[in-house]
Amino acid sequence: MKPTLQAVAEAVGVSRSTVSNAYGRPDQLSAELRQRILDTARQMGYPGPNPTARSLRRGFVGAIGVLFTSRLSYAFTDPFAVRFLTGVAEAAERYDSSLLLVPLPADRAGARKAVENAAVDGFCVYCAGDEGGIIDTIRGRGLPFVTTSSRPREGDRWVGIDERAAARSAAEHLTGLGHRRVALLGHDVLPDAAAGRLRVADVADVPHPTTRDRLAGFADAFAAAGVAWSDLTVLSAPDNDRAAGAAAVHSLDAGPESPTAVLACSDVLALGALDALRAAGEVGRSVSVTGFDDIAEAAPAGLTTVRQPGEEKGRSAAALLFDPPADASTGQILLSTTLVVRTSTGPVPRS
């Protein structure tokens, strides 16, 4: 068993307070005594104050929690999530804080427990529409938190983009090129829905807020161009990855009535769409594709997409947690987006 601070105190013949001070407040004791304490401590194999006990007494932990809506191990496979995490990590480094990644079990009760048991000073929540009442659980613990969901509650700290306007800009690019018959591709557009083509009565029915907002933004542009929501094809992918995007686009049957463009809610889905179109022989961009995020793979693939600052998002979220704005109304950071036009989009081919 490792010795405790108490044991060191006894060995040196001083009080516990003094040993504690030797570690945490060097100015509270003479240099010689401090050295003597540290020496015997080392010699006894005392590893320094127990972090847990210290946290308990001090009332703070020195770590912030990061919560992902999806399974934790999936989060790492999503390039944009990784960029977010990179930003959070940068901030954590600067503030000398650790990052606690908390896996959330799929069941509501389990997720709740996981959040309640996390020893942290606050939370960064990545892209949750408060599925499973996570946010409420955090609030219940009285811990500060920052979300990146589309719908911040009044007074909550938040960092994000104008999802709807950003999506609209991509769609307007396509309407400008003459596209009217298009497919919208999102992840889990409707709950429990099969993959592939879907009938969605109303955009408001889409449960995931980010997907909903982006689809709505797409729809805005097409409405302005005279295309009704009901005339848009909606494709759903069961996962937010390349393969699922490809599979969804495969479900479209080719033909004179098939879409001239695919607007995806994320780059990974868009890249999948490109894969599928290439496999189907639709070379030379007979079908335009747009993505969202501008991940690293987008540029080499020539994907036209909406760029949002991933690392910046993470950095800002963490910063908002570490030094909270004096005025609560300053707690919402809106980041800007840019449409990046590459080769994956072009005018409607005359058939």
Next chain:
Amino acid sequence: MKPTLQAVAEAVGVSRSTVSNAYGRPDQLSAELRQRILDTARQMGYPGPNPTARSLRRGFVGAIGVLFTSRLSYAFTDPFAVRFLTGVAEAAERYDSSLLLVPLPADRAGARKAVENAAVDGFCVYCAGDEGGIIDTIRGRGLPFVTTSSRPREGDRWVGIDERAAARSAAEHLTGLGHRRVALLGHDVLPDAAAGRLRVADVADVPHPTTRDRLAGFADAFAAAGVAWSDLTVLSAPDNDRAAGAAAVHSLDAGPESPTAVLACSDVLALGALDALRAAGEVGRSVSVTGFDDIAEAAPAGLTTVRQPGEEKGRSAAALLFDPPADASTGQILLSTTLVVRTSTGPVPRS
């Protein structure tokens, strides 16, 4: 202030133990009383047992630490490190444990402190040759740990590959194709060395164990083919990323005596090498390139490389931590590697 367990106990009129049991050991009290306790707790806004206090008393935390040799935010930019982390996360999910990512300050003392202050039950150390005495600090705390460095100490838990043999296989592929004049490309080959071409008297001088072993493996194959270490060109990149790899290869001057192949110690460096060669107009693989790791970008780029199982490495490391082998001698897991031949390598062009 949030109420404590004590406050709930008083409100219900029972002892603290009973409230504690209501949360942690439902079988220790009647169902009705338990319900009554839980109800008043909820109503009082009691968020459940304080995780830190619980950890202190119980003596375990429910989180494992993950340590990276490099800056934490850099780790996320390295695709192979992310795959490792994905594997660790998978295991953590299965074992209901959280992951504490601890940023290590650059200075030795700071790094030591960071490790000492981490509230965890054990550590996974990614790719450290015990820089800064990290391993010793962990050992000093008496915590279990798993390393992935090339040189495990007797009895330490470890998961990794035979770096030297794996590297040798890549080099043998090239000697088989007739290459004799080649460049070896690694990250920080010598301490404080300038980027680019380097004189390395002996492979043993390379400080980073992984780089050292891989370079040694390359050298083995060439030695067998009659090429001495001193006849090999060594290139050093200041960072382990694509840009640095490209820059290092740029420093080679073209000419009849220039290398016919570049053997990189990682895929990102190799991809950078390809970038540089392409930029220099060396199209049609007049220069062969090999990488190491087989990250996702390797296949689309046609990069010949040594595949090592990234997620598996993380998964095994975490598993080794969560359920330690009964027999200490079983604590070393050697994963296998495969040479994946793609289009980036070919026979020496006849000039």
Next chain:
DNA sequence: GATTCAGACTGAATCGATCCAGAAGGAAGG
């Protein structure tokens, strides 16, 4: 010589739970 003051160190209270030996009460067994 009395007073003040700074520096060095101590001790008890505290952080918020969990654990364990044991008490109280009632049911079952002989």
Next chain:
DNA sequence: CCTTCCTTCTGGATCGATTCAGTCTGAATC
């Protein structure tokens, strides 16, 4: 009726530190 045995609940010890109000000592000030 007395034992034995459960079930249910209690109280105090404990986990390993930090904090803060003091105490003590010796030097400086007037």
